[in-house]
Amino acid sequence: MRYCEEIFQTKRRKTREVKVGSVGIGGGNPIRIQSMTTSNTRDIEATVLQILKLEQAGCEIARLTVQGIKEAESCEAIKSALIQKGCNMPLVADIHFYPPAAMKAVEFVDKIRINPGNFADKRALFIQKDYDDLSYSQELIKIEEAFTPLVEKCKLLNKALRIGTNHGSLSDRIMNRYGDTPQGMLESALEFATICRKNNYHDFVFSMKASNPLVMIKAYRLLSAKMLELDWDYPFHLGVTEAGEGEDGRIKSAIGIGSLLLDGIGDTIRVSLTEDPWAEIDPCQRIICWSNKKLAQKNIPFVETKRNITTLSKSPSVISPPLHPNGSVLIKISKKEFSQQDLSKESDLKPDLIWIEDAEDLPFTRITPSTLETALRSTPSFFLFSCKQGSFAHEGRRLFEFLHTHNIKVPIILYFEGQDLSWEDVVIQASAECGSLLIDGLFDGICLDVKGSYLDKKNLSFAIMQAARKRTTKTEFISCPGCGRTLFDLQSVSKRIRERTSHLPGVRIAIMGCIVNGPGEMADADFGYVGSRPGKIDLYIGKQCVEKNIDFDKADERLIDLIRSHGKWVEPINV
């Protein structure tokens, strides 16, 4: 049995350079950081101010929403005001539903983002319709007619394009043929790319965003494999859309973006948060800094195979509830902290095992890549796998392969060591390193050895397990970052709704500033709260709108009534 065999260096996928104004994406350029303004694009002063703040924070490309001709024309004034202030930040116009806005904005901005799901197609109605080959190809001709003028104009003016596919806004045509799937996202993006290529236009990048990191990772990997097959080299813009806010938003983004960067996929990133746009820059920088270090190390490429583990046994541990079949959370704490912590007062969210430092008779054996072979001679209930030197995620993939090949079925808990990290880096790195393995279905739990209180470590561990789709223990929020289309104050509404509903494990609530990305984005949610017009809210159950045009000040209560009437409400503890 040999563990350390061949080692490779994972390299970033080789892509062509696409110039967005003065900033190159792909090629030999560093991974670029992007964000989006939340101001009304017609409000020139407010938008310029936001872009200047973004630049100060380290953003390299800024996107603005462009709904119509007035917003497109505002781009000219925004661009020239920025230049007067010495800011040369490339601007991107975000277009949905209205090709004329793209045709105007392209004269002033450096790049156009189109959404293949709604550039030429209407918003999806989720209707079942049989498209035979003839009717399908007629729709494609319509798309080509609508899209070609923009491609020609981008080519003429030397402007870039993003084919920005979104899981939540696929067209009915695509969903009827391919389903609401990563494959559907791929096909949708390829249709538009084919039109670009037919016009000998190549200055475009792809994105394949979804609010579910698992869907997002699959879609980008699928696209990457297709690029290899087709011998295409267009750069990728990575992002988990509607990731939410605070730690949860950062965790989801770090898992989605981090997993792909470790695969060598990704040329520019955006962390979408329901916060001020400039708050998105810090997590971007942390993810890039971490992934650059990891990619500089020697790794092996990913091979996807599933390993069947033995059922986790009850362990003769310090505190020994049965470990969890969907993935376990272990908390390591000091003797002092353990004596101060009143565990009997804990709510339902208890770790599966508490490991008190210096405790003897532990039910597990710690392994690292260099101690693995010796450790395998012992027979613990489970292993704790750590890899402080080197890439934890890549070594984890290699370990998984090794165990799979040798039919070794002992459960493995990921042991992330980061005592020297700030809490902000712990959130990013633990999520990216452990999350990237857990979301691929590799390994059986998590233990964070980091600075922080028992409660912080426990909450972060469970949040990573949830974002990696292993184990759901709290309400899941999907909230958009906001933009110039937002119809209410997203940050305060999101905070209010969270405060009232965060005690509902397993319930998924989407909070969206408008319906532009379509009800499909709510497909992953049980309940949706969506701005429909100024001062009005629509409520959704899944993809279906069940209450329309509710007055804004009554909408929170109606949402809670809806949750209640669907049997998903429980009264919060201590109220």
Ligand code: SF4
């Ligand atoms: S869903 Fe949110 S971010 Fe998307 S367009 Fe609407 S307001 Fe803007």
